[in-house]
Amino acid sequence: MRKTVIITAVISFFVFVNVFLYVTLTSRLGNNYSGVSQTKMVDVARYLPFEETSNLAKTGSSMHFSSEDDLPVLDGAAALVPVYASVIDSVYPEGSVTYEGGSFSDDNKYGENFAKDSVMQYQNTIRGYDALLEGSVDLFFTAHPSENQMKTAKEKGIEIELVPVGLEAFVFFVNKNNPVESLTTDEIRSIYRGNITNWKEVGGPDRSINPLLRVKNSGSQTMMEKFMENDMIKRRSIFAVFGASIGYSFRYYLSGMVANDNVRMLAVNGVYPNAQNIRNGLYPLTSSFYVVFKKDNPNPNVRKLVDWLLSPEGQRLIEACGYSPITSP
Template structure:
């Protein structure tokens, strides 16, 4: 006999369905509440994720200094001048500076008397005709003394590096010189190329006048400081003038900023060394012959200049008048602009070696 109570079974079934519905309802409620909380918190979570991502990216890339990041750049028009070796910097770098900082206007001035160069630019700065100067050599004791007499001092701030290259007529059968031989040529002690293993051909040394010169081969710290050139030295107005004369003078020789002359097609750059067994090219090897030029051009040997193995270096300086006036303010700002990451990269693009 079946003892099952139909009424009791029905009640149990209803209770089971009720409990199941209750559980499903609670689950759905939790899902809805969870979804609502996620929706409300989503902006904060995304924002935090973005901040963390930006922080990680910033820590990976570091901070790059640009022309825009330099503070205290004066608003005005300023005069500057000096080294002709800086021509590519004025064309490439200074144009970028004035594009990014239009409040700053720079005007290059040539000297009224003499040829443009480091020496004439520093002289014009001392005379109050320039607000700052560009130089391819160190200041002399005499220049510092003149500044002191006039109630201020001069600061030289290095922003780049160059080499001093020696160039000759391409037909000259000489491959290189020592620094001492070069100095003896300009002192008038070596007057024929056959004295240093070359052909029987008189040497015609070309140079800018010392009072206007861009670069020097008798540095301040040498025993030859202040030595007068030999009587056979012929003076030229500029490097462009010298290159033009060298192309027509088989025995000619000239020294200048490596950046200015190594890429020229009409002259040949010589190897230079502290000793005859250690000659270094101012250009990247292999040398590009005049026949290959201008399709190809020699490029500066930046590695030898940077590591100091090239024997004659020319540091690039911004010369700043320390007088607590507008000249000091613009000179300081210009040097800072060139020493930014953007400035150093632009100096390298202009063909020089940076200092950072």
């Protein structure tokens, strides 16, 4: 009898624990508008130059490098892989993108098997910017570098040049079931300073807000710190996982590269970040993206390629990649 009671008690305890975890965690996370896209790996295989199945812009170019030219090595932030891969596909000779082992690896999450002599690299913002300063990359496609990255270049005695070549929107996003459709810039800043902590304070449900953060020195985090005037929370509360999330990124990265049907972009100050509102300047968080290079780079094709990017042909390519041109193509 005593043994039966003990077994029953143990079973009851485990049932209670499982029910408790489901009610307080699993169920809430499944129904609290928190299915917001975390940072995802870019599927680089979709953007490989000279591959028939690649999702690249093909608008044509009157400028073409040959295998005899000194070919600039290109790298960039995850959000801009389609741009510089399309540039290579349009301007560079076939065979200039090479891989360790002879082919692109399915495990190549961060460009690990692009060969050293490949004109395309993918090391993402932090490692790619370091490679630019070290000299293994000639042109880096990115949002504006962070203060730390600019400081590092100065400490190394390196002068860099930043040339804006396109426009992109910095966006905030929530789960598609979150009824909040628009926030003001003041409300967003209040959320990320910890002053607004519940969605009901901005017209939403009575649920706590889970403000997602990005990696230091990444393009999106640098943009966020600039937007927040370097006054924002450094880390989330340990209880934030129970809240309904809000995150931030760049528009095309979110909507085109890691598209997630469960995520919805927010309007800011009542203006939605569509292509028209970015181009005409109505969306308030529109910013340039850049090609960055060392001023003393001796390769004449670096500036030649930058000039082409600013030409009508280059701007048409940027527009075809899903971004807004900085000048009318």
